[in-house]
Amino acid sequence: MQTTTTNPNVKRANLPIWEPLAKLSSSVPEAWNEEGFIFRLDGLIFVFAMFGLAETWRKNRFIFIWFAVDILILLAWQTKWAQYILVATVPLSFIAAEGIKVTGRSIADWWQTRNRLRKDAVKSSTKETRQALPWLVPGLLFFFILTIVPIVYQFAMSTTTLNGTSLRDGLQGGIMREVLGGVNGQIAIPPEDAELDRSKVHFVGLWNYPETVNFLSEVEMIFFSYFWTITSVALQVVLGIGAGLLLWRTGGRMRKLWQAIFILPWAIPEAVGALLWLNILCAVQRLAGIGGEKYGAEIPFGGMMGWEKDPNKVLIVMLMAALWYGFPFIMLAVSAGLKMIPRDVFDAAAIDGADSWQTFRYVTWPMLQPLVLPAVLVRAIFAFNQFYLFQMFLPYYQNISMTTLSSFSYYVLYGGREFAFSATINIISLVLLSGFVLLLYRRNKTAEDAVYA
């Protein structure tokens, strides 16, 4: 791949391997071309394409392969200029069209089942509601004070310009003054270029949102959050299932010992775990300055020297640590699931002459699914929210394109004292997380309905 370019700018740009995916999933930054596009829906199209992938594979394999080949070329090609992604936009659009159909169909399905269930559902009775009241009132009161009030207040903060400079005014009631005034219409949203008194809080309505979303997608942070969630959880699932199966085959006393060792990373608090990996990697980093020449690449992780300057290596480092944290949880779920499978099933598979892959694919995996899928979902939520790992490592590699929303929100708050900005990011991540909630809730409903059956 050395010959793909001789342009020194390619090296200087230092773009990561996954850059084409980030560009494919986001619009052309406004600064590049302010008037060239009437609307920018690339993000939405990409999301629909993700929904449509499976259906396209089933219905129109040609388009799927066309898309896959384009993506592989883009990933392998050393030059990562943004315009190159145009080769993949046509198949992407076809797949997105399929995705829109799929989404529409599942919404219609959901609506129908909802209406059917609603007819059969046991209505909440007035009697029970009255019985519930003495339990609801105190509980809701506390929940309201501890959870809802902070979130609502945070939303209020996100409609202002509160930061370190205007903090004093904010603490003297400036936030409520501005927000209430703004909602009542007494305070007008100042125009973008207005000279504002920086020591005072100002109401800006919802204008922080488009600005923040634009910023987050231009630095590719939203893309990275999902990219990170998918890659890190995929690795955790592979190692978790692998370790679970290995343990299961070992059996006996050794199994207990290995299992106790393997779940250590799960038991260690995440912040301390980040510290452990930082210790290992910084030993390497410091060596690069002091003894690197002497030891060369022969020390452990020697090949990772200078990782903090190369985004690809940064991702490898972070994945290594995240895999370490995350695989034990999946492994435990796998172990718990394997215990429930009766031995006879495997004997039957063996008699039918199934090889080990077939046994796994058609016997083990289907029986593991009910336990492993929720574990994957929980790990995905953890990965999306991953905080301490990035919080500890970010000062070393200093690339905000490679961080999650929650750790970036911390930096904005702690380093920049941009309270309103941080609050806006938190509300945005709350919205993004609600997708996970629906997935979790759907899995939970079976158990939920059973109680009232």
Add this chain to the structure above:
Amino acid sequence: MPKKFSQALAQIGLVLIGLYVLLPIWGILRLSFDGALTSAPTEFRWLPKEPSFEPFLKVLDRPYQSVEFATLFKNSMVVSSMATLAAIVMGTSLAYAFARFRFPGRKPGLLLLLLTAILPPIAFAPPLYILLNLLGIRTTHFGLIIVYAAFAMPFCIWNMRAGFQSIPKELEEAAFLDGASQFVTFLRVSLPLALPSIAVAAIISFLTAYSEFTIGWLFMDQSDMVTLAMAIYAIIQSGSAQPYSQLGSLALIVSVPAIAIFLFFQNTLLERMLFGAIDE
């Protein structure tokens, strides 16, 4: 023969995963028992240069600046246990209501509860910072207790709800028919039966508060008010002023209780952390 071969392969696989798991742990162990370090480590070593317990003893005396270990430990215990207690006590009645009664708005309420349970703690930090400041209690232990209780409460409610739900309704009805009031039934029948779930919720929220340090750090500004875990962050923030062997020792001391609890309750904790999403 192939069976032996595949068994050997399995053993090699286990050893490799074991090495991967233990490597960073070994790294911190050798760091914390190295008496020769005076600041950050400058070279790579497999074994401590001068094995010694001194860093440990130093940490057990005064972990950072001149604050005593006992003070920090007390702060940790007070803050984490009070936050846990608050989250559990305040959450129980809502958990019970969600588990037992059908009332209007129950379903959206559950969704909201689940959403708040999976929010990252940092999502509560900016508003709590301002609100606690407005109340004038931001830098007190009471303020910190509120912060950690807010982090823990949604998850606790969600968990206790699952606990209450798994109790057969007939048991309560029987007590009710025997003439016990709603409250007595709850106190004598449901609460004792749900205790295991409540205990698990308590353990998880205790550990969260006990091992959290960066977000709590935002709220504190006096060195003798912080928790044990926050002392780790204090040492990191101070750069290389203190030997990293002490940082390592402190990290180990903080994690040991967590590790013990996880090893002991692994299966129960696994089930709880799946948000009850297992099909039974």
